[in-house]
Amino acid sequence: MSAPEHTLHITPTGTPRATILFVPPLFDEANRTRRTLVLAMRALGADGFATLLPDLPGQNESLVPLEQADLANWQSALADAAATINGPLIIASLRGGALIDHHAKAAAWWRLAPVSGAALLRTLMRARVAADREAGLTSSLDSLQAESATALLILAGNLLSPAMMGQLGSAEVEPVAPLRTVTLGSGADAIAGTPLWLRAEPGEDSTMAAAIAADIAAWSTTCGIS
């Protein structure tokens, strides 16, 4: 799209065992989880992994206006970021990040609490309906959906294009292999923690960060990467 986006890198001392490319959750969920994600990156760094967390165009520190972004260019931005990495690469995606991680080439994928685009879009539209109601305006999911076909729409502070709205509404997680998907909770395919991405105010969970790092490191070993 334009200049390369800001990417947070954490590098271990010595040659990395492998590189983990983190794909953040989308929109506000990225802010709510960033602190915990970075704690997980630090833990992986201490364990010998290189990690990076790129900004998606239109998100975080990006200079690209969000209304110019859509899922397709987020997918290619991640594919480009992945292509610059030497050595074995694991892609680790959270929530809506799992909707855009499949165009990149990697040795393995890891996904935490993936969510459909439709569920994310529904929440964003409902926030707008609730805010409108407070302001004495009447809107509905249907009226917003209809409006979004031809016009830019502001949902929960995000200016979204018709392309973004359309792609988000139908986006599902795509198959990749080898893939490990974990949820929050207990059991073999879960890690203990709090769904910080739902939280009205940003929080942090250092125990969950350590669990994320340990699970990714174990998955890397399982895949024969390191």
Add this chain to the structure above:
Amino acid sequence: MTEPDTVDATLRALLADVLGLGEDRAAALTDDSGLFGALPEFDSMAVATVLTEMEDRLGILIDDDEIDGEIFESYGNLLAFSLRKVTD
């Protein structure tokens, strides 16, 4: 399908997750506890998140026209709405 006690517990856990209440504050909610307008964390984004999570965790579908301001006035109202939805 879902028992009333389960709905109550699910709703308290959900509010704890979304509003960051912690287990103690979530357990202390009574029917009269105010939500929207009473808890500073309960803004329009939180309302939206609660609705989507209710659908997900209670296995229900919520239409726009079922939602009015009253549902979020108190914990009792939200619980009554949820119980009505799961028995529909």
